[in-house]
Amino acid sequence: MVMSPDPIPGPGAPAGSVGAVSDRSAAGGLRPALTQPYPLDRLVEVLGAARPDGAVEASGVQVRGVAFDNRQVLPGDLYIGLPGNRTHGARFAAEAVDAGAVAVLTDLAGAELLTASPDVPVLLADDPRRAMATAAAEVYGRPATRLIMLAVTGTNGKTTTCDLLAAGLRATGLSCGVIGTLGYFVDGIEIPAQRTTVTTPESADVQALLAIMVERGAQAVVMEASSHALALGRVDEIVYDVGAFTNLGRDHLDFHGTLEAYFEAKAQLFTAERSRRVVINIDDPRGAELVTRSTAAGLDVATTSLAGQPVPMAGAGTDQYACLSYDPLSDPVAVRILTPTGELEFGLGLPGSYNVANALTALAMLDRIGIDLRQASAGLSEVAVPGRLERVELAGGPRAYVDFAHTPQAIRSVLAELRSVTRDGRLITVVGCGGDRDPAKRGPMGAAAAELSDLVIITDDNPRTEDPDRIRAAALAGAREQADRQDRPVRIVDGRDRSRAIRLALAEAAPQDVIAVLGKGHEHGQEINGTVLAFDDAEQLVSGWQDREVTAS
Numbered sequence: 218m219v220m221s222p223d224p225i226p227g228p229g230a231p232a233g234s235v236g237a238v239s240d241r242s243a244a245g246g247l248r249p250a251l252t253q254p255y256p257l258d259r260l261v262e263v264l265g266a267a268r269p270d271g272a273v274e275a276s277g278v279q280v281r282g283v284a285f286d287n288r289q290v291l292p293g294d295l296y297i298g299l300p301g302n303r304t305h306g307a308r309f310a311a312e313a314v315d316a317g318a319v320a321v322l323t324d325l326a327g328a329e330l331l332t333a334s335p336d337v338p339v340l341l342a343d344d345p346r347r348a349m350a351t352a353a354a355e356v357y358g359r360p361a362t363r364l365i366m367l368a369v370t371g372t373n374g375k376t377t378t379c380d381l382l383a384a385g386l387r388a389t390g391l392s393c394g395v396i397g398t399l400g401y402f403v404d405g406i407e408i409p410a411q412r413t414t415v416t417t418p419e420s421a422d423v424q425a426l427l428a429i430m431v432e433r434g435a436q437a438v439v440m441e442a443s444s445h446a447l448a449l450g451r452v453d454e455i456v457y458d459v460g461a462f463t464n465l466g467r468d469h470l471d472f473h474g475t476l477e478a479y480f481e482a483k484a485q486l487f488t489a490e491r492s493r494r495v496v497i498n499i500d501d502p503r504g505a506e507l508v509t510r511s512t513a514a515g516l517d518v519a520t521t522s523l524a525g526q527p528v529p530m531a532g533a534g535t536d537q538y539a540c541l542s543y544d545p546l547s548d549p550v551a552v553r554i555l556t557p558t559g560e561l562e563f564g565l566g567l568p569g570s571y572n573v574a575n576a577l578t579a580l581a582m583l584d585r586i587g588i589d590l591r592q593a594s595a596g597l598s599e600v601a602v603p604g605r606l607e608r609v610e611l612a613g614g615p616r617a618y619v620d621f622a623h624t625p626q627a628i629r630s631v632l633a634e635l636r637s638v639t640r641d642g643r644l645i646t647v648v649g650c651g652g653d654r655d656p657a658k659r660g661p662m663g664a665a666a667a668e669l670s671d672l673v674i675i676t677d678d679n680p681r682t683e684d685p686d687r688i689r690a691a692a693l694a695g696a697r698e699q700a701d702r703q704d705r706p707v708r709i710v711d712g713r714d715r716s717r718a719i720r721l722a723l724a725e726a727a728p729q730d731v732i733a734v735l736g737k738g739h740e741h742g743q744e745i746n747g748t749v750l751a752f753d754d755a756e757q758l759v760s761g762w763q764d765r766e767v768t769a770s
């Protein structure tokens with residue numbers, strides 16, 4: 218039995234409803250093609266929003282969309298003025314109204330910033346981010362209730378697990394939407410959007426995407442729920458059919474402050490408010506804590522583990538999924554797992570033990586909603602995730618891989634995998650750290666690279682607004698300290714800019730060596746001071762190799 222989502226359309230139901238439906242698809246942006254006008258006074262009631270004295274009346278005003286940035290406003294939108302780290306969105310209310318916003322919602326601080334009283338209604342909310350999620354869910358007809366909703370959280374493995382979920386769903390004939398770091402897709406067809414590397418978009422965009430996906434016939438949506446998303450209410454108003462946890466490592470402490478706060482943000486997914494069923498990787502030390510909490514919250518709990526046989530856990534009664542064996546030398550990787558209803562064998566297109574863990578999580582999630590696992594697992598043999606252990610062919614040259622590892626834990630996982638295939642050669646790692654991101658992960662990232670490589674070339678990632686020399690200095694310090702601790706020689710080099718560093722790796726590499734270029738994976742650009750310059754690690758490897766061939770001949 219496959220779970221059927223709630224078939225009852227909400228008040229702002231998109232396609233197929235009667236009434237004054239407007240087609241906004243031509244305007245571009247993240248909006249469903251058809252939205253029914255939603256009465257603003259009803260929204261005031263649903264949100265319990267206050268109204269400042271003398272504000273324009275809400276009655277008779279109809280809302281068609283929700284925007285949190287004046288540059289994204291379309292006529293008929295409710296503009297949400299959000300407090301930010303750099304500025305307050307309410308400062309742009311006048312521009313939003315000029316662009317066609319029919320009402321403004323903000324907080325008290327925002328209301329004080331409204332220079333002139335706008336000639337549209339103003340609504341006040343204590344927490345406008347949370348109000349934005351409710352408003353968007355309402356205006357777009359609560360699309361999540363018409364979809365099977367699956368979410369993955371964890372420091373590493375969200376994108377990969379979501380791609381495995383989508384492949385599994387499609388193998389059973391279900392149409393599937395994906396929202397994550399790689400972009401937004403329905404059955405592999407991209408929904409174009411202006412975006413950077415954002416993993417989980419703001420709630421107005423999430424709800425609009427879900428509505429678009431419903432319009433395009435999606436029956437299920439898999440999405441990454443980042444810690445930022447859970448902490449900032451981006452996935453409010455969604456109750457997932459299944460929420461899953463992959464692991465917790467070091468990342469984003471610039472935003473969360475402490476590892477505990479980071480964990481607590483992720484732990485929100487394991488509450489009845491956000492998930493009906495949960496799948497938890499208990500090989501991660503934080504998994505047991507989530508099992509205890511989820512069980513106490515009355516959720517349907519299942520666990521995953523790579524350890525051959527199921528491990529008895531607190532919260533007995535939980536269903537267990539375990540990997541019995543896998544053959545790392547086979548292609549696709551031959552995997553045998555134990556599920557609550559028996560054994561299952563399948564081929565997995567992705568190498569690495571951590572990808573077996575990701576696949577186990579994906580299949581457990583599908584099993585929880587009654588998907589036929591034999592059919593679903595057949596879809597995993599051909600999965601390839603862009604920029605994740607992606608092999609780059611260099612004719613007659615060393616083996617080279619591009620991977621998105623940008624945390625110490627991910628660097629360790631991917632290099633352990635590559636170490637095992639390096640045999641007689643050296644493992645050469647090119648890696649850097651992003652600017653405007655957790656500075657405390659830089660040293661540990663360098664150290665992780667030094668732990669498992671023979672030559673580490675530290676380079677730039679996306680410097681964003683930071684000085685790249687300083688970022689590299691932190692990673693170099695961590696790498697050098699670790700190199701001194703190793704009982705085999707490890708060379709650490711400052712490779713400076715990324716193109717140069719990749720060329721340096723190619724110049725150093727003998728045919729039996731393996732090159733790992735880490736951190737940017739699928740990214741096609743490098744962000745420097747607000748400008749994104751074209752940059753692609755795989756292309757750089759190929760062009761660098763061609764240049765080397767020309768120089769050598």
Ligand SMILES: CC(=O)N[C@H]1[C@@H](OP(=O)(O)OP(=O)(O)OC[C@H]2O[C@@H](n3ccc(=O)[nH]c3=O)[C@H](O)[C@@H]2O)O[C@H](CO)[C@@H](O)[C@@H]1O[C@H](C)C(=O)N[C@@H](C)C(=O)N[C@H](CCC(=O)O)C(=O)O
Nearest residue numbers: 285286287299301302303304305306309415416417443445
């Ligand atoms: C740290 C963080 O989460 N920042 C988010 C935050 O930005 P901010 O506070 O700097 O915003 P601001 O520049 O002060 O502007 C305040 C408000 O005014 C609006 N504005 C601003 C300027 C203007 O001209 N017009 C205008 O309307 C802005 O849209 C915003 O709503 O609020 C913005 C929207 O209100 C978000 O888009 C932005 O996320 C940016 C894109 C971002 O890069 N976030 C990253 C850190 C992130 O969320 N990463 C996670 C983790 C991924 C993982 O797991 O690895 C993710 O889910 O992607």
Ligand SMILES: Nc1ncnc2c1ncn2[C@@H]1O[C@H](COP(=O)(O)OP(=O)(O)OP(=O)(O)O)[C@@H](O)[C@H]1O
Nearest residue numbers: 372373374375376377398571605621622627630631
């Ligand atoms: N289960 C896992 N455990 C440890 N490392 C992993 C795991 N899965 C993937 N990785 C590593 O992490 C990198 C990023 O993987 P993926 O994109 O799936 O994670 P993510 O959680 O979506 O990351 P982000 O949210 O930062 O985009 C991979 O390139 C690989 O190096």
Ligand SMILES: N[C@H](CCC[C@H](N)C(=O)O)C(=O)O
Nearest residue numbers: 414623651654678679736737
């Ligand atoms: N979702 C991650 C992606 C990091 C990618 C890496 N190339 C970097 O720029 O640090 C982030 O926004 O922190």
